[in-house]
Structures are given as C-alpha cells and as structure tokens.
Amino acid sequence: xxxxxxxxxxxxxxxxxxxxxxxxxxxxxxxxxxxxxxxxxxxxxxxxxxxxxxxxxxxxxxxxxxxxxxxxxxxxxxxxxxxxxxxxxxxxxxxxxxxxxxxxxxxxxxxxxxxxxxxxxxxxxxxxxxxxxxxxxxxxxxxxxxxxxxxxxxxxxxxxxxxxxxxxxxxxxxxxxxxxxxxxxxxxxxxxxxxxxxxxxxxxxxxxxxxxxxxxxxxxxxxxxxxxxxxxxxxxxxxxxxxxxxxxxxxxxxxxxxxxxxxxxxxxxxxxxxxxxxxxxxxxxxxxxxxxxxxxxxxxxxxxxxxxxxxxxxxxxxxxxxxxxxxxxxxxxxxxxxxxxxxxxxxxxxxxxxxxxxxxxxxxxxxxxxxxxxxxxxxxxxxxxxxxxxxxxxxxxxxxxxxxxx
Amino acid sequence: xxxxxxxxxxxxxxxxxxxxxxxxxxxxxxxxxxxxxxxxxxxxxxxxxxxxxxxxxxxxxxxxxxxxxxxxxxxxxxxxxxxxxxxxxxxxxxxxxxxxxxxxxxxxxxxxxxxxxxxxxxxxxxxxxxxxxxxxxxxxxxxxxxxxxxxxxxxxxxxxxxxxxxxxxxxxxxxxxxxxxxxxxxxxxxxxxxxxxxxxxxxxxxxxxxxxxxxxxxxxxxxxxxxxxxxxxxxxxxxxxxxxxxxxxxxxxxxxxxxxxxxxxxxxxxxxxxxxxx
Numbered sequence: 001x002x003x004x005x006x007x008x009x010x011x012x013x014x015x016x017x018x019x020x021x022x023x024x025x026x027x028x029x030x031x032x033x034x035x036x037x038x039x040x041x042x043x044x045x046x047x048x049x050x051x052x053x054x055x056x057x058x059x060x061x062x063x064x065x066x067x068x069x070x071x072x073x074x075x076x077x078x079x080x081x082x083x084x085x086x087x088x089x090x091x092x093x094x095x096x097x098x099x100x101x102x103x104x105x106x107x108x109x110x111x112x113x114x115x116x117x118x119x120x121x122x123x124x125x126x127x128x129x130x131x132x133x134x135x136x137x138x139x140x141x142x143x144x145x146x147x148x149x150x151x152x153x154x155x156x157x158x159x160x161x162x163x164x165x166x167x168x169x170x171x172x173x174x175x176x177x178x179x180x181x182x183x184x185x186x187x188x189x190x191x192x193x194x195x196x197x198x199x200x201x202x203x204x205x206x207x208x209x210x211x212x213x214x215x216x217x218x219x220x221x222x223x224x225x226x227x228x229x230x231x232x233x234x235x236x237x238x239x240x241x242x243x244x245x246x247x248x249x250x251x252x253x254x255x256x257x258x259x260x261x262x263x264x265x266x267x268x269x270x271x272x273x274x275x276x277x278x279x280x281x282x283x284x285x286x287x288x289x290x291x292x293x294x295x296x297x298x299x300x301x302x303x304x305x306x307x308x309x310x311x312x313x314x315x316x317x318x319x320x321x322x323x324x325x326x327x328x329x330x331x332x333x334x335x336x337x338x339x340x341x342x343x344x345x346x347x348x349x350x351x352x353x354x355x356x357x358x359x360x361x362x363x364x365x366x367x368x369x370x371x372x373x374x375x376x377x378x379x380x381x382x383x384x385x386x387x388x389x390x391x392x393x394x395x396x397x398x399x400x401x402x403x404x405x406x
Numbered sequence: 407x408x409x410x411x412x413x414x415x416x417x418x419x420x421x422x423x424x425x426x427x428x429x430x431x432x433x434x435x436x437x438x439x440x441x442x443x444x445x446x447x448x449x450x451x452x453x454x455x456x457x458x459x460x461x462x463x464x465x466x467x468x469x470x471x472x473x474x475x476x477x478x479x480x481x482x483x484x485x486x487x488x489x490x491x492x493x494x495x496x497x498x499x500x501x502x503x504x505x506x507x508x509x510x511x512x513x514x515x516x517x518x519x520x521x522x523x524x525x526x527x528x529x530x531x532x533x534x535x536x537x538x539x540x541x542x543x544x545x546x547x548x549x550x551x552x553x554x555x556x557x558x559x560x561x562x563x564x565x566x567x568x569x570x571x572x573x574x575x576x577x578x579x580x581x582x583x584x585x586x587x588x589x590x591x592x593x594x595x596x597x598x599x600x601x602x603x604x605x606x607x608x609x610x611x612x613x614x615x616x617x618x619x620x621x622x623x624x625x626x627x628x629x630x631x632x633x634x635x636x637x638x639x640x641x642x643x644x645x646x647x648x649x650x651x652x653x654x655x656x657x658x659x660x661x662x663x664x665x666x667x668x669x670x671x672x673x674x675x676x677x678x679x680x681x682x683x684x
Binding site for chain 1: 560561564596599600602604606610
C-alpha cells in the first residue's frame with residue numbers, strides 16, 4: 001500500500017467565536033481575519049511538515065486547490081508542489097489537484113504539471129478535481145450547469161496536449177486554440193498518473209473507471225460513513241468492467257497518533273473540533289449552487305458534505321463520538337494501526353491519504369503526529385495488498401530515486 | 407427546512423381554465439411545455455425563479471381579455487433542452503422560433519424578474535414582433551451600488567422575507583409551506599434545484615449579459631411595474647430600465663418582489679390598462 005501525507009494548509013487563527021459570528025469559512029469569509037505576517041509563518045511551517053513526512057518514510061505528499069477560504073490556503077497547489085519538488089527527492093508529489101474548469105486556457109495546467117513532472121524527475125501525480133461549488137461557482141464565477149462540461153473538455157485538451165505527437169488545433173466549446181504545442185512535455189510517458197478527487201458523484205465514478213484513473217474519495221465524515229460511498233464506487237466501476245485492484249481507490253482519513261489513547265484526546269481534541277466546527281462552517285447557500293450536481297447524482301440521494309444538514313450532524317459531536325464514528329482515527333500507535341488496517345481493508349483502498357495537520361494543530365504536535373505515524377504505524381500498513389499492482393504511481397517516485405534527471 | 411411548494415412541476419390549473427400545450431422546436435432538441443387560456447390578442451407571460459403552483463390568479467384575470475400563454479423555460483417543469491442553449495440570446499431566439507411554430511406573428515410580451523429579462527431580450531432581438539411589453543421587476547441589468555439579492559443562492563428560509571412584502575400573507579405562506587410527506591419534500595427540493603439551475607444558467611453569476619447593449623432596439627411601448635417593497639430587485643433597477651428604454655413608463659404599486667402573486671388584482675389591472683391603451 002502507498003501512504004501519503006495530505007495537507008490542507010488551514011488558517012489556524014480564526015477567532016474562538018468564529019462559527020457563531022460569521023456565516024461561512026468559505027466564499028465571503030472576511031479577509032479582515034487574515035494576518036499575512038502569521039500566514040508567512042504558517043506557509044513555512046506547513047512546508048516543513050510536508051518535508052518532514054518524506055524523511056519519515058511517507059510515499060507521497062498531497063496538496064490541493066481552494067479559493068476564498070480559511071479552510072485551505074492554497075489557491076495554487078502548483079506553487080507548493082514546486083517548492084516541494086526542490087526540497088524533497090523521493091516522495092510522489094500528489095497535486096489533488098488543479099480544478100481544470102478554472103484555468104483559461106486549461107493548457108496552463110498541462111504546462112505547469114509538465115514543469116513539475118520534469119523538475120521533480122517524474123514524481124508528479126496529476127490530480128483533476130471538478131472543484132467544490134464554493135471554489136468554482138462562487139469564488140470563480142463558473143456557471144454551475146456548465147462546470148462539468150467545461151471540466152471534461154479541459155481534461156480532453158490537457159491529455160491531448162500531453163500525448164499527441166503533433167502540433168494540433170483544438171476546437172472546443174469553451175476553449176479554441178489554433179496551435180496546441182506545449183513545452184515542456186511531461187517526463188512520465190505516456191503521461192503522469194491521473195487521480196480524480198471527488199465527493200461521491202455517480203458520473204465521476206463511471207468516467208474514472210472508463211479512463212482507467214484513480215478515484216480519491218475526500219470525505220468529511222470519516223471512514224465509517226465513507227464505507228457506503230466506497231461500496232457504491234466499487235459497484236459502479238464494475239459495471240463498465242474495471243477490476244477491483246485496490247490501487248484504483250484513494251481515501252482521505254484524519255489520523256492522530258499519540259503515546260496513549262488518552263493522550264491523543266489531549267493532543268488532538270481541540271484541533272479536531274476547530275477543523276469540524278470552524279474550517280467546515282460553510283453557509284448553506286454556498287454548499288452547492290443549483291446545477292452543481294447533476295440530476296442523476298441528486299436522485300441517487302448524495303448529500304452535500306458541507307452546509308446546514310452536514311453542520312447539524314457534526315456540530316454537537318464530542319471527542320468520543322468523533323473517534324467512535326470514525327471522523328478521526330486517533331489513539332496509541334496500536335489503536336491507530338488496528339483501525340487503519342480495518343479502514344483500508346473494508347474500503348479496499350490502495351492509496352491511503354492521511355491528514356495529520358488538523359485544523360489549528362500547531363507545528364510541534366503536527367511533527368509529533370507525523371513522526372509517530374511514520375515510525376509506528378506506516379511500516380505496518382505497507383504490506384497490505386501484497387498481490388496488487390499499482391499502475392498509478394509516478395515512475396520517478398521510487399524509494400531509491402535520488403539522482404537528478406539525466 | 408421550509409421549502410416552497412413545487413412551483414412549476416405540477417403546473418396544474420386550479421380552475422382548469424388553462425390547458426397544457428407542448429411545442430417542439432429545433433427538431434425536438436428544445437420542447438416547450440406551457441399553459442394557455444383565453445381568447446383575444448396573444449399575450450405571452452414568462453415566469454421567474456419563484457412563483458406559486460397552478461395557473462396564477464393574475465394570469466386568469468388577463469386571460470379574460472387576451473389569449474394568454476405561459477411557457478415554462480427549458481429545464482423547468484417538463485420543458486426540455488436547456489443543455490443545448492448556451493446563453494440568454496440563444497434562449498430568446500428559441501422563443502422566437504416557438505412563436506413561429508405557434509403561428510404567432512405579433513404579440514404582447516410580459517414577464518416577471520428572470521422572465522422579464524427574457525421578454526426584454528425577445529423584444530430587443532425581434533423588435534417588430536412585439537406590440538406592447540410589460541416588465542414586472544425585470545432582471546438583466548447590474549448596478550454596482552445596488553446589488554440585487556442573490557436569489558438563486560439564498561436558502562428558502564432566508565429568501566422568504568425578501569420575496570414578500572408581507573411574509574405572513576396567504577400567498578407568502580403558501581409559498582413557504584413544505585409538502586406533507588418526506589418523499590414529496592425530497593421531490594420538491596430536487597425540482598427547486600433543477601428549476602433554479604435551469605434559469606441560473608443564463609444569469610450566473612451576475613445577470614448583466616448584454617441586454618444593456620440591446621435595449622435601444624426595443625420599439626414597443628413598455629410598462630415597468632415595480633413593488634414599492636421589492637427587496638430582491640430594488641426599484642433603482644426600474645429607474646435604470648426607464649433611462650435606457652425609448653418609450654417606457656414606470657408604475658410603482660404597493661407590494662414586494664412577488665407583486666404579481668401577492669397583489670394579483672392590482673398587477674392585472676395595471677397590465678390590462680397598459681395593454682389596452684390606444
């Protein structure tokens with residue numbers, strides 16, 4: 001199994017009464033709450049934490065894109081991946097990813113991903129999220145009902161720009177380019193592995209299977225609630241005939257490792273609460289613009305991960321409930337090992353992504369979490385799925401890889 | 407959460423005076439479903455995001471003197487083909503083709519908010535088709551200093567006090583009363599999302615889509631009707647339309663944004679006076 005550290009880079013300094021005083025952490029969160037001096041320190045702490053994860057044996061480092069929010073301070077994950085490309089030498093750089101429909105022309109993504117792949121010696125995982133409604137419809141003004149069409153067209157353009165041998169013309173509905181010819185081309189051939197992060201859309205599952213990509217479920221409800229979604233995923237992709245290779249799936253889980261179960265509560269309790277109550281405090285109106293989800297997905301009963309109903313489910317949770325319901329897997333190394341093995345086996349996940357910097361968790365505790373996870377948990381999970389072949393791992397990200405590109 | 411009754415899904419005439427009509431255009435790519443009632447000169451009414459189920463009272467009143475047709479916008483309540491329409495000009499041209507398919511040459515146009523924008527677009531693109539144009543709190547312009555309410559985004563509970571002058575009025579209460587069963591609630595919720603998504607496609611994220619460059623093409627006498635307590639689309643927009651139209655008058659009536667539904671009689675009267683003027 002592959003294990004990656006996922007970082008959201010949240011703003012750690014929201015006021016204590018944030019969720020009662022402000023309606024939303026996303027879209028219209030006032031930037032009077034933002035302190036650039038503090039954020040200067042944050043970015044550098046966060047990069048230190050990601051770099052430390054490589055030293056602790058993590059296989060990959062995940063960054064992602066969000067806008068107008070205090071939940072994740074990475075409008076450009078590519079900038080963070082570029083910084084990591086120079087300060088790491090072995091780990092996969094999993095950019096999860098660039099929201100294709102937000103780039104005009106989307107060739108910008110093809111170019112920047114190719115740059116990252118070349119700089120890092122072929123360590124890039126190319127992630128293409130549709131993007132949340134908050135990011136795409138509200139922060140970037142994309143019309144909800146055209147978002148997916150734009151996304152699919154942009155995907156086709158990027159993949160063609162990476163794989164077609166000739167200079168070509170692209171006559172799309174949203175993008176027209178007479179001469180498509182990107183320099184540089186990616187180092188990995190035919191192209192970097194593609195992972196699609198998602199929140200449970202039926203169409204995305206089928207599309208992912210058809211194109212033989214990895215599907216990553218980024219759940220805000222933890223692995224116990226995520227089981228139903230992942231079961232739906234495995235069933236949906238079996239219809240177009242995809243096999244059940246666990247490496248087709250990625251899953252994100254919050255994890256907190258301490259010396260003991262009791263210490264885990266002391267270390268992570270307040271920060272998990274900060275994450276669920278402040279970082280996910282999204283106003284109902286911004287949770288999903290009308291048209292963001294297709295009729296089919298609405299009819300499938302999929303519910304938004306943020307907004308009023310989600311908030312009501314999460315707002316009264318105690319530490320005990322966060323743990324029991326799987327929102328976070330936390331405790332001693334033994335406890336975490338046992339529950340995480342159960343999680344990846346039940347969900348059939350080959351690419352596990354763990355969120356170890358959670359909400360307001362400060363650097364010293366984050367490094368402790370990374371260190372304990374790397375030393376006490378990670379080695380025990382490596383051996384899961386011994387018979388499966390990971391066809392979606394960047395070719396330059398082998399543990400032995402350390403040289404400069406030839 | 408309180409959700410409005412499905413407004414256009416079950417467009418069932420309350421008094422069974424209106425009958426259903428389905429008209430395909432563009433080889434069936436777009437299919438307009440709607441209701442019609444009355445005899446006389448043709449009068450088209452274009453609906454907006456919010457309304458009330460059934461054949462509204464003010465249309466019933468208008469149908470006493472006009473052949474009223476109220477089509478549903480593509481993607482709403484059984485009208486199809488919204489995915490094939492790229493922008494509001496495309497939509498207006500589809501309505502031009504719909505009129506042709508019905509054999510209607512010249513007609514009166516009316517519309518509420520989003521529907522007002524559509525009526526204005528049709529009148530600007532096909533000026534010779536339109537006898538008289540009645541715009542009820544129309545959308546389509548943008549004033550930086552007076553932003554419209556984000557009515558496509560607001561949850562029903564927060565939209566309710568903005569829509570109605572008197573949120574306790576029977577019409578306002580009817581709008582806010584959720585259906586009785588959970589199943590009907592879920593269906594109503596999906597219908598509402600689909601309805602807002604379909605119209606939202608043409609005005610997201612700001613409804614300034616070029617109408618201001620086309621308004622000068624309108625030649626028909628135009629009536630602008632506004633509720634004095636319109637908290638969704640402030641009356642400043644009425645004044646802006648008035649400045650940009652050649653032959654327009656602005657009438658302000660007691661009422662909120664949902665004027666045609668909460669002040670049906672006054673709205674119908676204003677329209678009848680205007681449409682029948684020599």
